[in-house]
Amino acid sequence: MPIDILMPALSPTMEEGTLSKWLKKEGDKVASGDVLAEIETDKATMEVEAIDEGVLGKIVVPAGTENVKVNAVIAVILEEGESASDIGSSKPAAEAAQKPEAEAPKEKKSDAAAPVPAAPKAPVANEAASDPSIPEGTEMVPTTVREALRDAMAEEMRADDKVFVMGEEVAEYQGAYKITQGLLAEFGARRVVDTPITEHGFAGLGVGAAMAGLRPIVEFMTFNFAMQAIDQIINSAAKTLYMSGGQMGAPIVFRGPNGAAARVGAQHSQCYASWYSAIPGLKVVMPYSAADAKGLLKAAIRDPNPVIFLENEILYGQTFDVPKMDDFVLPIGKARIHKTGKDATIVSFGIGMTYAIKAIEELSKMGIDVELIDLRTIRPMDLPTVIESVKKTGRLVTVEEGYPQNSVGTEIATRVMQQAFDYLDAPIITIAGKDVPMPYAANLEKLALPNVGEVIDAVKAVTYTA
């Protein structure tokens, strides 16, 4: 039976790609392991290898086709003794079997690997209103979070020779998630340093270099691996200023993707926002939009303190407007009012914002006018902005992906209860990930994460809406 070659998924988050080139033509013999075609995603060009033996009977998707969906038939291989006329009798292999129910995480994972133009432009209302530093009429450039982070590092490295970036695969490989793309070419191996897989070692080395006056940016391939290094981050980076009586500290940025990606399982899917925010001596930043990622990373690099900068793999490919300015820096420790409203307040940050934004759209259709605050910095926390909002709305819901016990939300709830108790008209609801390690199965992973429905229900509950 002729064998369909399907457009492969080449990464945990890929949905479509460009079929850039065929390396075999119709009629060519193929053996298992032969490279058939090249496919481009925004992260990489990948090869499609043949698994079966036979003859390339028909190319269904010609070279140069963009936005080819994963699992579309791209070619047909004929086995010994078959001819092109047999094509058509074959059945798409995927059809027969039960598809995983949760093809749906795709909706949320709008994806690092999708081609850039396909990435949705998330709405960011009122941003300029909260950050008056952007002059009227400034040009806005659609930029992915990935590019914004890279631009921030490049600008700071151009401005200050003391700034360097270090981590696994940051140089020659251009970054495991392509955040450091192009930096090696511009700044050379002295300032863009590939390390061995030794997180505890290079985190400590970075802190030492910072104590000696350099400005390291230490990339963790993901923050899950920073657990190997957490002693140096907390015991050395966070405490040296205090222990030395102010003589020396560690001006260092620890950055990388944090939280769940897509189906990468228990050891690779954890949010560290509340962990690091418990530590005096650290600043903790967790941006949602590309503009915030850029302005806050620049601020973090200039900050004389250790800053934990928590990114998100799913947000990397999303596009937002970034102001075109020579030096766009945002203040650490200031929240951004994403949308003003009067009926209830939602406080979120990082990828949590994606649930909140969808929820407030739905809620506004029901006539509930929500004020949405993007915390941006977890420590120091901009509580005054939250309190101000709660005084107006009297109702509060927090949204994050991390574990529910000792979450950022429970911290906010405690402080709001202490400082604005008389203004509250309903108990605060904290939406978080479920109290379980992240499961691998698609359906369970979906259940383990927060969802838009939970946020909507929470707002309805605090506003006593049926």
Next chain:
Amino acid sequence: MAPRKSSGAAARKPAAAKKSGLAGGITDFDKADEIKAYGEMLMIRRFEEKAGQLYGMGFIGGFCHLYIGQEAVVVGMQMALKDGDQVITGYRDHGHMLACGMEARGVMAELTGRRSGYSHGKGGSMHMFSKEKNFYGGHGIVGGQVSLGTGLAFANKYRGNDNVSLAYFGDGAANQGQVYESFNMAALWKLPVVYIIENNRYAMGTSTARSSAQSNFSLRGNSFGIPGHQVDGMDVRAVHAAAVEAVAHCRSGKGPIILEMLTYRYRGHSMSDPAKYRSKDEVQKMRSEHDPIEQVKARILELKHASEDDLKAIDKKVRDVVADAADFAQADKEPDASELYTDILL
């Protein structure tokens, strides 16, 4: 990137068995051994090819690290073990599980995240275990399994049995600090653990030359007095010979030992690795000149242990098992929603 000096892309013959306390050498496989090794390596190869295919179709998600090219390592090691010996490794673990005798169906169903998988769909490609087969995972944090494997050996010594634990890790993992903390304790307390460094020359996109001040990993135990040996990890007989000696060394109470397996992965690091850090020639050369399965096949035919047709029959049987596992893993149900909250605490 400048073309790397073909760094002996040709056969990396193991450095002479210096300072190793091991004779090195090759086990003289009889007919049964050759056929067994052939079938088991082929099973891993075909299983991995199918897993790659299912990943491409979206049935497997997340990270999926294939073992293609390295099959001789686990198969040769496993042939030297006895009941009760334990195995632990990292995330490139499908081959280890199959070699330990875990069922293809259960492994594949875990890859698709279904309820009949070894972890009921909750672990995934990187996290599978089988108490019954003494397979202790399946670990995603590079280097973490090395201390755990040392602990398995500690338990054997504590109980006074003569079982041995095999702790597998990569050339990249060999640079993690806890590896050396483990080496020290294992040597100090003479723990029966075989440290198997699967040196496939790359840790993701970083070659050993770019990551390691000492890239002869068999010497990494020197300062602790742990003997080490480089082994041609593409030749299942060489792996077996080293395994037999290493396991005997541990069983006789002499403490830990290191085996550096010189091997190679044909595919990218994981499914999303464009593998631009090495040349296609380098990969092609390894495949065509050192393939572990082709080597056995050639010997079998040359020595007339079996005919082409006999081998085709083995291949067919293997393909059938893999196809059955794949069908099963696609048709099986996802775990029940209630599983979300089970197995967190006892």
